[in-house]
Amino acid sequence: MKRKKSKKSLKVAIVRFPASNCDWDTYNYFKNAGHKPYFIWYQDTKLGKPDFLILPGGFAFGDRVYRKATHEFKIDPGEQAIKSPVMKVIFEAAKKKIPILGICNGFQILVKAGLLPGKLEQNDVKKFVCDWTTCEVEGRSFFDDNSLLKKKLKVPVAHGYGRYFIDKKTLKKLSENGQIFLRYVGFNPNGSFQNIAGISNKEGTVFGMMPHPERSIHKAYFMKAIEKYVTN
């Protein structure tokens, strides 16, 4: 009997902040693809040598930032999360070029932390929006997987603060470097600048996107890109 060649099983670290509510969805996404996901708590300062690092969606700390000594708070996604002890090891991982993906709230955190350029502001409709969107892959693609280029993928969004904003000068650089890898086609749920849905850093090692690949009917495409990138 011919033995099927088994693919490499990736060690995937999922950073869990209090109220990272897509933690299990992300876990199952990798687990069902035959990988070895594990959680890292926001207070942890060891990563355990992952092949891939992921910041899942959700509402880290309820998106809230409390003013000391009162119960008052303001809503500012990612602001409280970046003060977590785990950020130190995330920065180290980025420096070591361990591939990092931030989804939704994870994207917001990466942007707040300065690991990705730009800002994510409140949706133009001033409301949370959850629905399917169609996204087109472009630029240097998702983790350099050229087979995805020009593909139109159905990927859901669910966020209140996903309007990507950036100044013109930086935008030009992003375009030139192919860092804009995902745009909404047709329905733009948040009014983002030039329909931007996802971007990467200059080196192509840190990616952030508002849509949720783990919820997508095309989730296998994203997974394949990650697998190829890590094993090559």
Added chain:
Amino acid sequence: MLRIDSIPQILTEAIGSEHTSYASTKKFLSKLPTKGKYVIQGPGENAGIVDLGGDWALAIRIESHNHPSFINPYQGAATGVGGILRDIFTMGARPIALLDFLRFGTNKRAEKLLQGVVKGIADYGNCIGVPTVGGDIYFDKTYDYNCLVNVAALGLVRKKNIIYGNALTPGADLIYVGARTGRDGIGGSQMASANLDKLEHEAIQDSDPFLEKLLLDACGELAGTAWMEGMQDMGAAGLLCSTSEVALRGRRKTGENIGVKVYLNRVPTKASSMNPVELLLSESQERMLIVGRKKYRAEILKLFKRWDLEAVVIGSVTDDGKYTLVFDDFTSTRNGKTKTLPLEFDSVFKDFRKDWDEIPWKPQKTKHIDASDKVKKNTWQQYDWMVGTRTLKGPNRSGRYAILDLPEANKELVISWSSDEGKSDLSPQKGAEFAFDKCFFTLKKQKATPLGLTNCLNFGHPSQSIGAFSETIDGLSQRSKKFNVPIVSGNVSLYNAHKEVSIKPTPVIVMVGTRPRVLKGIPLV
């Protein structure tokens, strides 16, 4: 000034409110068929539980938060979601779906209420990460001064991890966990048991979905251990209801002379010098009571600490058959003096009954209007209806049902829902039958086997509405028997009335069934 000897009477009044005692409706509710081959737990617990086959079961419950939502639509609706979610995870279940059923008037206020309620539900449900997979919205003049906000929740639990709200063993710990107790929501359940002519803002609680999410995760983890023998959320009449309910259920279950001793002076507070009655009746949100096995005390406290939650042992289960309160002596000026007040269960927690004339319902004949597609879409888009990655058929596609993937049980869950669509106004019995039939035949069409249902019965002032209520129960009972779909949990909301006018009888039904994995885990776009 509170007197110590007046405490028992105040507690009896609080627990005797319609909202907590079902005094006016329990004689009718006892007629409902509640048993069946899929029923693991019927009414009387925090949620009903049905068998999904194999190792798995489903917890299901619906609650109303009508009065608070009319006064403060955002906080009222948000805390409604919080309350129903706690009912589910109190059973050891992980919530997997929410549904909400909204009724507003046709006056100017309706639009504002709708916006506030939807934002309240969205902010809470989205943050917690439980998808809102369906519901409905109607407008009718009858709701001008009483909006309805009914929220249903469903949760998945391994049969061996089901937790009940009981105290079974003398010596066990009573552990308080979650938010601190404040003066918010004192008298909330009494408010829900009277007409809304007087607006009472101070009886509305604040919501903190972030804290609830931590509680959910921590209690879920605890449910997987053998460290506790019971869990009860603090909802209506907070600490009083939760500590007495675990004891009362334990007494019924074991037949032993179970009691509890509660040290009110150990309760974490956020307001200063709260007296015993305030502590007992506060409805501060996001609090749970754990009945912990004593030898695992350190483990339980450590688990909560890891989730950044405050947990304190506030008392213990006893074998003296008494409900004993210990508190700082507020009548004394000397510090450190405590008082002990032992109460008899039979004298405080009575079997409250209230009889009303069953006069026939007088039809109002106002229009009952389904929300436009635009309003519906604007509503469901604000809810995260996909988190959990189980939603196969969500609100983006038409039809009053949702399909959720249950890979654990190798099944799909079909949830169908319906109200009477205004038909109860002419005949409460026919309205109930209509709602049942809609749910039942939707499940049949989806080729799902019905397992059970939960229902929320919204009525007006009992003096005008008990006749209608009785008819509704008859309609529901007959259908439930005929088609063999038992009622596993539910909620009654009376006093939805303004001045002399009651709302139309408004029953809401949510039915659940299962089928094989037809869609194979791929959502319908």
